[in-house]
Amino acid sequence: MTTTPAFPTGTILGYPRIGRRRELKKAVEAFWAGRIDEAELEATSAGLRDATRARLVALGLGQADSSIPESFSYYDQVLDAAVTVGAVPSRFSALVDSDGRIDLAGYFTLARGEGDNLPLEMTKWFDSNYHYLVPEIGPETNFALASDRIVREFTEAKAAGYLTRPVIVGPVTLLALSKPSDEAPAGFVPLSRLDDVLPVYATLLQRLAEVGAEWVQLDEPALVSESIEVPRAELLAAAERAYSVLGTLEPRPAIFLAAPYGSLDDALPVLAASPVEAIGLDLVRGSVPGAVPGLADKVLVAGVIDGHNIWRGDLAAAFDTVGAVAKLSPRVAVSTSTSLLHVPHDVQDESSLGDDLTSWLAFADQKVNQVATLAHGLTHGKSAIQAELDAASAALAARLAAPGVRDGAVRARTAGLTEADFNRGDYAARAVAQEEALGLPFLPTTTIGSFPQTGEIRRARAQLGKGELTADEYTALMRAEIARVVDLQHELGLDVLVHGEPERNDMVQYFAENLDGFAVTENGWVQSYGSRCTRPSILWGDVSRPKPITVDWSVYTQSLTEKPVKGMLTGPVTILAWSFVRDDQPLGETARQVALALRDEIGDLESAGITIVQVDEPALRELLPLKKKDQADYLDWSVGSFKLATAGVAEVTQIHTHLCYSEFGVVIEAIRNLDADVTSIEAARSRMEVVSDIQSSGFDHGIGPGVYDIHSPRVPSVTEVTELIERALESIPGRQVWINPDCGLKTRGYDETIESLANIVEATQIVRARVEAPVR
Structure with a gap:
């Protein structure tokens, strides 16, 4: 240009576009x-x-x-x-x-x-x-x-x-x-x-x-x-x-x-x-x-x-x-x-x-x-x-x-950690023990955790916040919803059940509301994708768990069924990634504090008879630094925090994790190092592209490549799901494969959810009939 116009002395690169009230x-x-x-x-x-x-x-x-x-x-x-x-x-x-x-x-x-x-x-x-x-x-x-x-x-x-x-x-x-x-x-x-x-x-x-x-x-x-x-x-x-x-x-x-x-x-x-x-x-x-x-x-x-x-x-x-x-x-x-x-x-x-x-x-x-x-x-x-x-x-x-920014007891506990606190033992031995204890069929079916959050659920939560419902009344309503979700899963024929998480407003905020060191907002909405908005919590101080968070809900759900029920937790890396995290100390230090709080929760779930616990880490790839020189340190503390949270259980307790919407090839080794017994991942929208990374890496733990893209209103047909399962089995040994949606079902409606899950179960049955179950 011949003459450059003056650039403003102050500007911003962009502004929230969802509206102050969405x-x-x-x-x-x-x-x-x-x-x-x-x-x-x-x-x-x-x-x-x-x-x-x-x-x-x-x-x-x-x-x-x-x-x-x-x-x-x-x-x-x-x-x-x-x-x-x-x-x-x-x-x-x-x-x-x-x-x-x-x-x-x-x-x-x-x-x-x-x-x-x-x-x-x-x-x-x-x-x-x-x-x-x-x-x-x-x-x-x-x-x-x-x-x-x-x-x-x-x-x-x-x-x-x-x-x-x-x-x-x-x-x-x-x-x-x-x-x-x-x-x-x-x-x-x-x-x-x-x-x-x-x-x-x-x-x-x-x-x-x-x-x-x-x-x-x-x-x-x-x-x-x-x-x-x-x-x-x-x-x-x-x-x-x-x-x-x-x-x-x-x-x-x-x-x-x-x-x-x-x-x-x-x-x-x-x-x-x-x-x-x-x-x-x-x-x-x-x-x-x-x-x-x-x-x-x-x-x-x-x-x-x-x-x-x-x-x-x-x-x-x-x-x-x-x-x-x-x-x-x-x-x-x-x-x-x-x-x-x-x-x-x-x-x-x-x-x-x-x-x-x-x-x-x-x-x-x-x-x-x-x-x-x-x-x-x-x-x-x-x-x-x-x-x-x-x-x-x-x-x-x-x-x-300010008080609470530094908590001596929390810091003493993290300072006393040893290598043994991060290791769980041999996976092969765990797999045999879990197979015998759980008795699951070839290609076990499950969901990621949440079921649709209906208007009735949201209204009940709002009424509780306004004092229009007592805590007992709210609990009774949520228990009724859980019973409905359990009955639905029985009707559909799923193998490992969930309670549907009706009591949770958000997978991070729910835990933030129950952990010390966090605050939550009323109107702090940010765009996650499209019309989907979240309210990230504010992690301002040292983190600890004052009391159990999920145990009562999981125990109640397990009382309704003979099938195994997954305890559902959000992992330390995702809690950090989807919160506005403190910037006055290294992320790894904060992650260890969160991991210890989750370790206590997992221990209480196990003691209460919950045999499968899922610790979701969808943000593992998200926080990977853009600069290669910073990636090794990140992968060390992020993987370490997950292992710290999950390593305290017996080998018969099956630990699941879930990751979604990221390119997995660059962190496949980190996923292996998490040492979760079963990992579910997004794969439907990409038509199982990720399975080649899984195959080439020699990944040998349980894996559930998603067969239902829940971020779209489409209902996948039986034929489509069947093809996805068979494509996964072309690259992954059948003994490792689980069948599940890409992600939680919170944002979907019940009609499409029921039809999609029914198609998933039918497709699984078709594949089971075609493929001989492997012998471990």
């Missing part, structure tokens, strides 16, 4: 149910976008300086980018009109599937708990600008008096995160289509320039990750190629290349040498880089406000970091380290956390205000914001000194 979730689900039409959904969404812009201006961002990111999405930002460039799998070709476009209903169909057409796969977004949809790209993919929604949302903002900054996933990350289409030949790599997709991005940039966009944000987090399957050299070459093309385009908006979730490392010189005008640096996960040729000519956007956690933090240290960045370039701006989609809207919406805890926190709105504060200091000098810096420092000091 208005988008409710509208989208109403659209899916046919209660509102597309026009009403569009109107609700436009209102949310307008409210967001107004809120950000009120919090201190500029109205007409491109500081507000246009980062809205109906479902997922990666899906948005795929639809924008026309990357629609051929099985959904009927959804595409003559102009190559897809309407909003079709957009959701890609995410949710329809009939025999499976949805796009889903997996975790880098090391966060957000899930993105995996695009499918092959040689046949016909790239074209198939959606102008990003242009329309910019012009919508402009008409309302805002000059915003359009945001889209960049071409390198889009292709690097894609998988080969069904039509692609063996060995095909989606990144090889870079030169074909760049003209579409070029057209988009030109369209944005025509309507007056001064800056565009291209998100390229793939450049900070060493866990991408694409070789690093090829990824960097792709970045060099992409931005040499897009950077020399005329006309276009100035390019702000954001690279959150870690340090750019060897990608930084590539970007510094490119024609892009601004580079985002995640300085929460990374550190201030050294001098790099070309960097002084860029706007350096210092991501010093943590977009991934909710602590108020050390604002003075953040300002000093911005000062260090200013030594690398005369043009510096302040931003969040990541999009704020990972944190709730506003701590002021919380009335029950207490003044002390509230003073330690910063949700999205408070983080925007922190950005504005630092930007003001950058412009007017440190003295202009000294009061705000001092207040943040005082809050941090008070937090670290």
